[in-house]
Amino acid sequence: MKAVLYVAHGTRSKKGELEARSFLQKIMMKAPLPIQEISFLELSEPSMDEGFARCIQQGATDITVIPIFLLAAGHMKRDIPDNVKRWKQKYPQIRIELLNALGVQEEIVDGIVELIHESIIDLKRNDSILIVGRGSSDPDIYQAFAQIENMLRKRIKIESISTCYLAAAEPSFTCGLNRQLTNTTGRVIVVPYLLFSGLLLSEVSRTCRKFGSKVIQMGPLSHYPAIESLLVRKVSIPNICSLR
Incomplete structure (x- = not known):
């Protein structure tokens, strides 16, 4: 079963965290997938590991990790890929794909x-x-x-x-x-x-x-409709949405 794990940066600001959750929940409502989980790289909960575990607990066998990051800097080049590599070693039977940051668009x-x-x-x-x-x-x-x-x-x-x-x-x-x-x-x-x-x-x-x-x-930028549209398209690409 296919799943999506969203990874946002995280913040000590409660307002910022609520804003991120609300934004991602809007994306999830528009995505035709039964398993979707929100996680944070740091400073907020649940962690990436906790979000990944929730996908597994719901029966996910194919997990697409979507970073909610604008540019491919340090977190995208090291921290998030390191977590994904560790998951792949621990769960070789599960297909795990990491998508790119939004990038310059x-x-x-x-x-x-x-x-x-x-x-x-x-x-x-x-x-x-x-x-x-x-x-x-x-x-x-x-x-x-x-x-x-x-x-x-x-x-x-x-x-x-x-x-x-x-x-x-x-x-x-x-x-x-x-x-x-x-x-x-x-x-x-x-x-x-x-x-x-x-x-x-x-x-x-x-x-x-x-x-x-x-x-x-x-x-x-999350207030801009363009960002929401880009992420909805990421989640809706055929290789993610074709359910087994």
Whole structure:
């Protein structure tokens, strides 16, 4: 019997955890599979191991692991694959497949642009966009965000678009925001490239509020219909949904 195990990052923020669960439950309602379980990599429960065990207890013989991660950085290259490798060694009779992170997607960038235009009716060329990534020690994130910046430039007539990070990469959010505020005559539109609310997004919000109307903050990406559509398609691909 086929199953899907969703793996979200996890957070110490109760609001962020509830937001992740609610979002994933909407995905599960649209997916025609009898066994679907939610799990978290860290900081929230159930753990990946607990979610996997629940799939087994319900009779799963074919489990697809779907990471709810935007980019393929450290967690996607090491932590999650290590867990999957361990499961495969312990349960050789069970087919286990790990799907990729969402990655850099035209559809996500289209959703960001659509939300900016809906939220800011009087968007001006001298406004700027500051993308805020979670950050990682993995150097590939710089290339990913460079792609995202270029995709935004092709879609939106704004002079300045740049990226900053909340941890483990430079420039920091504080430096990135101060640079945009110094160099921009218009407003700074802050786009958190984060899926859910949490402590990191709360930090962003507190800082943005200090600048009043000079800084406009967008919501997390899980609020964008494009993200939901992408995940529903991942779950609905034929090799997952063809039940035995």
